[in-house]
Amino acid sequence: MSNDPAPLVEVSDLRKHFPVSRGVFGTARTAIRAVDGVSFTIGRGETLGLVGESGCGKSTLGRVLLRLLEPTAGRVRYEGVDLGGLSAAELRRMRRHLQIIFQDPYASLNPRMRVGAIIAEGLEIHDLARGAEKRERVIEMLRLVGLRDEAYDRYPHEFSGGQRQRICIARALAVNPRFVVADEPVSALDVSVQAQVINLLQDLQERFDLTYLFISHDLHVVEHVSHTVAIMYLGRIVETAPRDVLFTSPRHPYTRALLSAVPSATPVGERQRVALPGDVPSPMHPPPGCAFHPRCPYAEDRCRVDEPRLLFGTGRHGVACHVFPAPGTENGGRHISVEGRA
Amino acid sequence: MRGVEHAATGGGPAAPARTPDTLLHVDGLRTVFATDAGTAPAVDGVALRIARGETLGMVGESGCGKSVTALSIMRLVAPPGRIVAGSIVFDGRDLLTLPEREMRRVRGNEIAMIFQEPMTSLNPVLTVGAQIAEAVRLHHRLDRRAAWRRAVEMLRLVEMPDAEERARSYPHQLSGGMRQRVMIAMAMSCSPRLLIADEPTTALDVTIQAQILELLADLRVRTGMATLLITHNLGIVAEQADHVAIMYAGRIVEHASVRELFARPLHPYTVGLLASIPGVGGRQRRLDAIPGIVPDPRHLPSGCRFRDRCPRAVAACAETDPALEEKDRGHAVACIRV
Numbered sequence: 001m002s003n004d005p006a007p008l009v010e011v012s013d014l015r016k017h018f019p020v021s022r023g024v025f026g027t028a029r030t031a032i033r034a035v036d037g038v039s040f041t042i043g044r045g046e047t048l049g050l051v052g053e054s055g056c057g058k059s060t061l062g063r064v065l066l067r068l069l070e071p072t073a074g075r076v077r078y079e080g081v082d083l084g085g086l087s088a089a090e091l092r093r094m095r096r097h098l099q100i101i102f103q104d105p106y107a108s109l110n111p112r113m114r115v116g117a118i119i120a121e122g123l124e125i126h127d128l129a130r131g132a133e134k135r136e137r138v139i140e141m142l143r144l145v146g147l148r149d150e151a152y153d154r155y156p157h158e159f160s161g162g163q164r165q166r167i168c169i170a171r172a173l174a175v176n177p178r179f180v181v182a183d184e185p186v187s188a189l190d191v192s193v194q195a196q197v198i199n200l201l202q203d204l205q206e207r208f209d210l211t212y213l214f215i216s217h218d219l220h221v222v223e224h225v226s227h228t229v230a231i232m233y234l235g236r237i238v239e240t241a242p243r244d245v246l247f248t249s250p251r252h253p254y255t256r257a258l259l260s261a262v263p264s265a266t267p268v269g270e271r272q273r274v275a276l277p278g279d280v281p282s283p284m285h286p287p288p289g290c291a292f293h294p295r296c297p298y299a300e301d302r303c304r305v306d307e308p309r310l311l312f313g314t315g316r317h318g319v320a321c322h323v324f325p326a327p328g329t330e331n332g333g334r335h336i337s338v339e340g341r342a
Numbered sequence: 343m344r345g346v347e348h349a350a351t352g353g354g355p356a357a358p359a360r361t362p363d364t365l366l367h368v369d370g371l372r373t374v375f376a377t378d379a380g381t382a383p384a385v386d387g388v389a390l391r392i393a394r395g396e397t398l399g400m401v402g403e404s405g406c407g408k409s410v411t412a413l414s415i416m417r418l419v420a421p422p423g424r425i426v427a428g429s430i431v432f433d434g435r436d437l438l439t440l441p442e443r444e445m446r447r448v449r450g451n452e453i454a455m456i457f458q459e460p461m462t463s464l465n466p467v468l469t470v471g472a473q474i475a476e477a478v479r480l481h482h483r484l485d486r487r488a489a490w491r492r493a494v495e496m497l498r499l500v501e502m503p504d505a506e507e508r509a510r511s512y513p514h515q516l517s518g519g520m521r522q523r524v525m526i527a528m529a530m531s532c533s534p535r536l537l538i539a540d541e542p543t544t545a546l547d548v549t550i551q552a553q554i555l556e557l558l559a560d561l562r563v564r565t566g567m568a569t570l571l572i573t574h575n576l577g578i579v580a581e582q583a584d585h586v587a588i589m590y591a592g593r594i595v596e597h598a599s600v601r602e603l604f605a606r607p608l609h610p611y612t613v614g615l616l617a618s619i620p621g622v623g624g625r626q627r628r629l630d631a632i633p634g635i636v637p638d639p640r641h642l643p644s645g646c647r648f649r650d651r652c653p654r655a656v657a658a659c660a661e662t663d664p665a666l667e668e669k670d671r672g673h674a675v676a677c678i679r680v
Contacts, residue, residue, distance in 0.1 A: 053547035160635045190403035190574065195618035195631035202628070217547065220577075224620030224629070261552035263577030265604070265619050275556065276549040278503075279517040 006080065007041035008211045009065070009179060014038045014074035016057075016064045020284060032283045034060040036235035037074070039310070042179075042228070047205065047212040049226030049243070051219060051258070053280055057235040058215045062181040065213065066098050067091060078179065096126045099172035103184035105164035109156040115142075115167055116152035122175040141170040145200060162193035166200065173204060183215045198225060219262050223247055228316070231255045234283055234291040237310055241317040251317070251324040253296050290322070298323045364431075365568050366392040366415070366536060371428035373407075373414045382639040384410040384423070386592035389666060392536070392585075397562065397569040399583030399600070401576060401615075405636055407592040408572045412538045415570070416455055417445050432536070451481050454529035458541040460521035464513040470524045471497070471509025474531055481532045496527040500557060519550035523557070530561060540572045555582060576619060580604060588612050591637055591647040594666055598673040608675040610652045646677070654679045 015038075017031040034057040042048045052058045063069040065076055067083050076083045078098065086094060102108040109118060119138045123129045129137045135152075142151050145166040156164055165185060172180055182201065186194040202225065204210060216222050222229060223243060230240040231254065239252040250256050257276040278295045281287055290308050293299040302322050312318040313328025373385040385407040392398045402408045413419045415430055417437060430437040432453065437445065449455075457463055465473055474493035478484060484492060490509070497505035500523040513521055522542060529537060539558065543551035559582060562569060571583055579586050579600065586603045588596040588611065596609040607613045617630035634651040637643060643650050649659040658678060666676040 053549065162635060190636070191576075191615060192403060192618050192632035193635065195620075195629035196633070198620065199628050199631055219548070220620045257549060261548045263552075263555070263575065263581045265576040265580050265616065275552065277553075279519060279550065280547070 008044045008079060009042040009213070010075075010077040010080075011041070011065065012039045012075050012077075014061070014064060014076065015072045016060050016069060017072045030284060033057075033235045033286065034283060035064055035071075036283075036286075038232075038235075038237055040230055040237065040240060042211055042213060044178075044211055045205070045209045046227040047214050047225050049222035049229040050213060050215045050232060051217065051222050051229060052232035053217060053258075055280060055283060056232045057283065058232050059183055061232070062100065062183050062213060062215050066095075066100055066181055068100070093126075096122075096128075096175045097178045098181075099175065099177040099179070100181040100183065101165075101168050101172050101185045103187050105161055105168050105188065106156075108168055109164060111156055113155075114152070115147075115154050115156065115159075118156070118167065119171045119174050122171060126175055128175060137174065138170075141174045144173070144204070145170045146196075160193075162189050162196060165189060165197050169197075169200065169204070173208070176208075177210070179211045179213075181213045181215070184217070185214075186221060187216065187218065194221070201225070219259065231258065234281065234286050236291065236320065237318075238292065238320045239318065240310070242315065245315060245317050251319045251326060252292075252321050253298050253324065254292050257295075290320075363393050364391055365394045365396075365433060366390075366570075367429075367431045368411070368415065369429050369431075371411065371414055371425070371430065373410050373419055373423060373425045376422040376424070377640070380640045383592055384639060385414060386639075388428070388589075388592070388594055390587050390594060390597065392568050392570060394535070395562070395566045395568055396585065397571055397583045399579030399586045400570060400572045400589060401574065401579055401586060402589030403574060403636060405639070406589045407639075408589050409540055411589070412455065412540050412570065412572055415538065416449055416453060418449075450477070450534070451532050452534055453536045453538065454532065454534035455538040455540065456522070456525045456529050456542050458544045460518070460525045461513060463525060464521060466513055469510050469512055470516065470521075474509075474524065474528050477528045478531045492531065493527075496531045497524070499530060499561075500524075500527045502527070517550075518546050519553060522546065522554050526554075526557065526561070530565070533565065534567055536568045536570065538570045538572070541574070542571075543578070544573070544575075558582070576615065588615070591642060592639060593647065593676065595648065595677070596673075596675045597666065602670075602673050606673075608669060608673065608680045609648075609677050610654050610679070611648050614651075614653075 014035055016035040017033050019029055019031050021029060038061060040048065050058050050061065060069065064071045083091065083094065116138050119141055120134055123134050123137060138152060139149055142149060147163065147166055156167065159167065185201065186197050189197060198221065205212060214222065214225050226243050228240065229243055229246045230237045231252065233254050239250065239255045250259055257274040260274045276295050281294065287294050289304045289306055293303040296303065300323060306322065308320045308322050310318045310320040311326055311329045312334045313326035317326045319326040369389045371385055371388040372383060375382045375384055388411050390398065400408050410419065414425050419425055425438060432448065437448065471490060471493045474496055475489040478489045478492045494505050494509050497509055502508050502520065502523050516524065543554050546554060555578065573579060583600050585599050587594045588609065590611050596603065596612045607616055614632040618632060620629060632651050637647060637650065645660040645662055646664050649655040662678055664676040664678050666674050668674045669680065
C-alpha cells in the first residue's frame, strides 16, 4: 500500500451528459457530454487547478463534484465516503463540509438580504450557532475576509466587486468547510483587486487547512495558486501533473498550445507560439478518436480512430495522447480509474 | 462639436512629443456624465498621441475611463455623457469642431472601431455578408453584387475559413472568434487609418484570442494602419503595442514605450499593477496587491487620485494634482514622487 495520506476527494470516471431534444418533434435524442469520464484525486490542504476554455465542462464538473448536479455515471468520494450512496438527509449534513464560490459576486448574493443575514444563513441551516453566538461568528468571518463590522447591516449593492467576492468567501467559510470549489473566483475582478482576493484565499487555505478545486481559464492565476493542475478539453482531462512539471514540461499538444497562447507581461520580442487553428468543437458532436485531433498539428491516423486514455507515468504526470504520452509510460503506464490513485 | 470649451493647455498635462508624424493627438479631453448624485468626470484631462502606423496600448481597470476616451474620439458619447473640454486632432483636423455630417465620414472611412462583444454589434437577422456589404456601400459607390464580392474578399482578408459560405451565415451560427473576425472585416472594409479596438479579445478563449491578436498584428503590417488597443491585460500590451498609456481614475498617469514601461515603470500605480499579476517577477508566495479600491469619480480625493492607495504617498500628494510630465525621453509620468 502507498504511504501517502488518503486524498480528501477522489473522483472516478465521473460523467455528466445533458440530454438534448432534436428534430421537429423533439424525438431524436442526443446528449451534450459536458463531463465525459473524469478521474482525479485531491490531497488534503492542496489546490487542484482545473483549466480549460469555455464549454470544456469545467464548471459542470465542479457542480457534479458537490452533487449540485446529479452525475450521469461515476463516483465522488469525500474522505472515503461515496457521495452517491448518501440519503438526502446525510447529503445535507455533508454539504457543510463542501462549499462553492462562484465567478460572479453580483449574481450570487441576494440583493434584498443584509450581508449579516447572508453569511448567517449557512449557520442557521446547519444549526451551528444561534443568537449572540451567531452574530459573533458572522462578525468574526467579516473580519477574517477583511471587511469592517459595519458591513453586517449593509446590502450587497453597497459593495464593490472585490468586496462582494469577500462576502461570498465569508459565507462559504462560515460553516467551517474542508473542501471548497472556487469556480472562476477572480475572473470578474480587476487585476489589482484580483491579487487581494487570491492572497486572501491562500491565507485562508493555510490557516484552516482548506482543500480547493480552483477552476479558472487564467493560466497565470492557476500557476500561482495550484499544487496540481489538470487541463480539460471537451469534457475530459487531457493532462494533469504537479504544477511545476506541467508548466515546465507540458506534453499534450493542447496544453502546449494553451501555454504558448497566453500573452506574458514581459516584452521579450518574438515568442515561439504554437498557433492552434479552428474552434473548439461542440460537445454534442465530439470528433471520433481523440477529441483534439482536428486542431492538433501532430495528429496521426490512430488519433482519428482511437480515443487516448489518460495514462500516468512517473511523477504523477498523466497525459491522454498517443503521440506524446507521459514520461515513464513506455510499458503501458497506469490508468487512474484502474489503479485507484496515481 | 458645439458647446465645447477648449481647455487652456498651458500648464496642463501633455503627452510627450515623440515623433513629428502624429496621426492622433488628444489633449485636455474631459468627458463628464450627469448622474443623480452629481457630475462624474469619467475622462478628466486625458492627453495622448498616436503616430501613423503605431499601436498605442491603453491599459486601466474597469471604470478608469478608457472606453469613454475611445467613444469620445469617435464622438459617440451618448447622453447623459458629454464632452466638455479638450481637443482631438486627427490628421490636422480637430474632430470636436467638425460638423456631424463630416464626422460621419471620418467614422468608418478613417477611424473604425471594434468592441468586446461582437454579438451585440451585429444584426441577428441579416447574414454577415450582407452586413459587411452594407458597410462597404455606405462608403463606396458599388452595386450590390460588387459590394457582396468585396464583403467576401474582406472575409478572406480576415482569414475566415470558407469565406464564401460563411458570408451567407447569420451571426448566431458563428463562434465568438468568427464573429470578431466579421467585425474586423467590417472595420477594415473602408481601409481605416486608425483602428480603435476596445477589449477586442476579452470575451474570447485564450487560443482564439491568440488567433485574433495575430490577425490584427498581420493587418497592421499589411495596411499600415495605427491602432488604439484598449485592454486591461498587460500581457496583450507587452506583445502587441509600441507604446503604452496607463490610465487611472480618468487620467493618464504614465505614457512610455512598451520596452521602457515594463523595464522601468515609474508611477506607483503602474508598479503596483505589474506586481499584482501572478507569474510576473518570479513565483512568490504572496502577490503584492494594491490595497483599497478605485475611487468613485464623483468623490475623488484631493491632489493625486491614487494617493489613498499609494505606498509612496506623502502629505504633499494631497496638495498638488500632478500633471503628466516627461521625465525621460518619451517617458512621461504624473507623480510628484518620481
